[in-house]
Amino acid sequence: MSRMLAALSVASSLSFPASAGATVKVVTTIPDFAQLAREVGGDRVTTVSFVSPTQDPHFVDARPSFAVDLADADLLIYAGAELEAGWLPPLLRTAGNAGIMPGETGHLNVATVVPLKDTPPGAVDRSQGDVHPLGNPHTWIDPRNGLRIAIAITSRLKALDPDGTDAYETGLRDFARRLGDKMKEWKDLLAPYAGTKVVVYHKSWIYFLEWAGLVEAGTIEPLPGVPAADSDLTALADRLSGNGVRLVIGESYYPSDSLGFVAEQLGATELTLPAMTGGATGCDTYIDLIDHDVHAVVDALQ
Numbered sequence: 001m002s003r004m005l006a007a008l009s010v011a012s013s014l015s016f017p018a019s020a021g022a023t024v025k026v027v028t029t030i031p032d033f034a035q036l037a038r039e040v041g042g043d044r045v046t047t048v049s050f051v052s053p054t055q056d057p058h059f060v061d062a063r064p065s066f067a068v069d070l071a072d073a074d075l076l077i078y079a080g081a082e083l084e085a086g087w088l089p090p091l092l093r094t095a096g097n098a099g100i101m102p103g104e105t106g107h108l109n110v111a112t113v114v115p116l117k118d119t120p121p122g123a124v125d126r127s128q129g130d131v132h133p134l135g136n137p138h139t140w141i142d143p144r145n146g147l148r149i150a151i152a153i154t155s156r157l158k159a160l161d162p163d164g165t166d167a168y169e170t171g172l173r174d175f176a177r178r179l180g181d182k183m184k185e186w187k188d189l190l191a192p193y194a195g196t197k198v199v200v201y202h203k204s205w206i207y208f209l210e211w212a213g214l215v216e217a218g219t220i221e222p223l224p225g226v227p228a229a230d231s232d233l234t235a236l237a238d239r240l241s242g243n244g245v246r247l248v249i250g251e252s253y254y255p256s257d258s259l260g261f262v263a264e265q266l267g268a269t270e271l272t273l274p275a276m277t278g279g280a281t282g283c284d285t286y287i288d289l290i291d292h293d294v295h296a297v298v299d300a301l302q
């Protein structure tokens with residue numbers, strides 16, 4: 001790698017420093033997968049993630065450093081179901097790393113290890129700009145899926161680094177125990193609000209909402225990835241008026257004036273929530289992220 005590209009790589013990616021004995025270089029699109037890899041792999045892995053936690057993961061500007069990171073990665077983890085379709089495939093081609101190409105142990109497409117929602121019943125219509133044509137890619141924000149993803153990562157790390165098998169199994173067990181304890185706590189907190197209706201900006205919360213017992217009553221975007229026009233906002237508010245919607249949820253990168261307008265029209269509370277690890281203060285781990293979002297929802301409903 002050239003010195004310039006190496007410098008770019010260090011400067012622009014969210015990387016965690018290699019520690020002594022690290023053997024597996026994990027490169028991920030969103031930071032959640034990197035954090036889960038660190039939960040399992042500890043100091044046997046180094047991680048780099050491309051997407052900032054406050055950035056729309058559908059629309060990322062690919063930097064030259066990303067291809068450099070991919071070129072010497074041992075394991076690529078990405079959401080799949082076309083979340084990264086606009087920017088990851090050309091990087092993979094540029095990187096030319098056979099070990100992380102589809103079908104290889106070093107290629108982990110998360111959409112293949114969790115049950116996908118919103119999968120289309122028939123032929124896919126891409127003409128309207130829907131960025132979820134193969135199903136909903138925002139799988140990670142349900143803690144049951146967080147565990148599924150951690151299990152899949154463990155299996156890949158064991159295959160890539162058999163000497164670390166005991167360490168990876170211990171890391172997974174420890175993560176699963178801590179997550180399981182928190183899941184009981186979260187379910188108790190959420191139980192009084194079962195069935196509460198919620199509007200979301202982008203259809204990125206269905207996994208979380210379904211796990212939490214909340215109901216998605218509508219989306220502000222007319223189709224995933226298609227920004228709402230003023231007419232969409234008023235039509236949605238008219239349609240849901242009097243329906244008892246209590247929350248209007250969106251990530252920080254969506255227009256808060258749209259969230260605020262719909263919330264005001266519906267007499268609901270506007271709630272900006274991080275959807276990725278690191279997306280808000282105190283959300284530095286995957287468990288902290290879910291914890292933050294559960295408490296934010298409960299606080300808003302109390």
Ligand SMILES: [Zn+2]
Binds near residue numbers: 131138224
């Ligand atoms: Zn999406």
